[in-house]
Amino acid sequence: MSVASRPTAGAAYELAPYKSLDNGALQARIAAVRASLGSRLLILGHHYQQDEVIAMSDLRGDSYQLSKMAAESGDCRAIAFCGVHFMAETADILANQPARLEARDGRRVTVVLPDMAAGCSMADMAAIDQVEGAWEELGEVIDTADVTPVTYINSAASLKAFCGRHGGIVCTSSNARAVLRWSFERTSRVLFFPDQHLGRNTAKAMGIPLEQMPVWDPHHDTLGGNTPEALKASKVLLWRGHCSVHQMFTPGHVDLFRAKVPGIKILVHPECPMEVVDKADVQGSTGKIIREVEAAPPGAKWAIGTELHLVNRLKHEHPEQEIHFLSPVVCMCATMYRIDLAHLCWSLENLAAGTPVNIIRVDDETARWSLVALERMLAVK
Numbered sequence: 042m043s044v045a046s047r048p049t050a051g052a053a054y055e056l057a058p059y060k061s062l063d064n065g066a067l068q069a070r071i072a073a074v075r076a077s078l079g080s081r082l083l084i085l086g087h088h089y090q091q092d093e094v095i096a097m098s099d100l101r102g103d104s105y106q107l108s109k110m111a112a113e114s115g116d117c118r119a120i121a122f123c124g125v126h127f128m129a130e131t132a133d134i135l136a137n138q139p140a141r142l143e144a145r146d147g148r149r150v151t152v153v154l155p156d157m158a159a160g161c162s163m164a165d166m167a168a169i170d171q172v173e174g175a176w177e178e179l180g181e182v183i184d185t186a187d188v189t190p191v192t193y194i195n196s197a198a199s200l201k202a203f204c205g206r207h208g209g210i211v212c213t214s215s216n217a218r219a220v221l222r223w224s225f226e227r228t229s230r231v232l233f234f235p236d237q238h239l240g241r242n243t244a245k246a247m248g249i250p251l252e253q254m255p256v257w258d259p260h261h262d263t264l265g266g267n268t269p270e271a272l273k274a275s276k277v278l279l280w281r282g283h284c285s286v287h288q289m290f291t292p293g294h295v296d297l298f299r300a301k302v303p304g305i306k307i308l309v310h311p312e313c314p315m316e317v318v319d320k321a322d323v324q325g326s327t328g329k330i331i332r333e334v335e336a337a338p339p340g341a342k343w344a345i346g347t348e349l350h351l352v353n354r355l356k357h358e359h360p361e362q363e364i365h366f367l368s369p370v371v372c373m374c375a376t377m378y379r380i381d382l383a384h385l386c387w388s389l390e391n392l393a394a395g396t397p398v399n400i401i402r403v404d405d406e407t408a409r410w411s412l413v414a415l416e417r418m419l420a421v422k
């Protein structure tokens with residue numbers, strides 16, 4: 042069956058006809074592209090992705106894990122990243138770094154994001170011009186040579202490049218503490234963006250008092266809403282950004298489950314607000330959340346505070362445990378959810394036809410400096 046026709050020779054297939062196909066037809070066509078491209082194609086499925094898409098993915102993981110695994114594949118020539126925009130950028134940077142390009146005689150890996158509208162609200166909360174403006178303004182009050190900029194991997198490539206250029210570094214939710222330690226060996230202050238919660242939760246666990254963690258509000262006219270004294274007394278300057286999914290969990294949700302389910306353990310992601318993390322039994326990255334559940338005995342009871350699709354999948358894969366979603370309201374990554382089978386099929390058939398759509402290509406200069414910041418992170422033990 043062919044619903045997608047080409048209006049002119051060499052033009053890409055249109056998306057609209059794919060939307061009228063049912064899941065069975067889309068799955069069959071995706072499977073056909075996978076069979077024809079073989080190991081030259083990798084479909085990456087982020088843990089927060091919907092089940093139908095995960096079922097069609099070659100690799101499942103968090104954003105950094107997926108990019109790294111794809112970059113290390115010798116055969117891969119095309120990546121369809123079923124995640125959000127910054128993840129596809131990271132995949133492009135790692136898969137097309139100079140050493141890997143050389144090993145492939147200069148041939149690039151094509152990275153596509155099946156739906157360009159799959160962005161990240163957190164990454165969007167720190168625009169590069171805002172960060173550069175803040176850095177300049179900060180320089181009027183404190184010595185920025187004594188500040189390490191640290192960006193969470195959930196950020197645009199331009200911010201990673203900013204960190205690379207300014208002696209800074211990238212962190213993930215699993216190595217944030219080690220990265221902060223690395224930073225404090227070099228400078229007495231850190232500017233942490235875009236997620237204030239990961240920054241605050243990590244620094245607090247290291248014993249840094251809240252008074253030394255002022256928040257920089259990029260929408261405030263002067264000094265991010267701080268006094269010069271507060272900035273001079275700071276250890277960690279937190280960017281006012283957050284994940285709209287993890288921000289939804291509240292301490293009240295924790296209290297509710299503790300009252301309702303005796304013996305329940307609360308397991309949350311460090312992108313949750315401090316008041317939630319403080320009340321939890323365990324906090325950790327997506328990988329840690331999965332490992333905790335996998336290691337728990339039958340009958341273990343959990344209320345998990347992270348993205349809904351991941352919690353539902355854990356529930357399904359571990360029927361021997363009692364797993365609850367921590368919030369009574371739906372907290373899912375709506376932008377990642379935009380990537381459905383229709384978009385995936387459309388982007389794959391265009392890839393196979395040699396008319397790739399939605400290519401994510403980080404410019405060379407940005408990629409070079411981003412890689413510097415990413416490699417610093419890799420060197421942190």
Ligand code: SF4
Nearest residue numbers: 161162163284286374
């Ligand atoms: S879950 Fe939050 S941080 Fe992750 S992609 Fe979605 S909005 Fe961004």
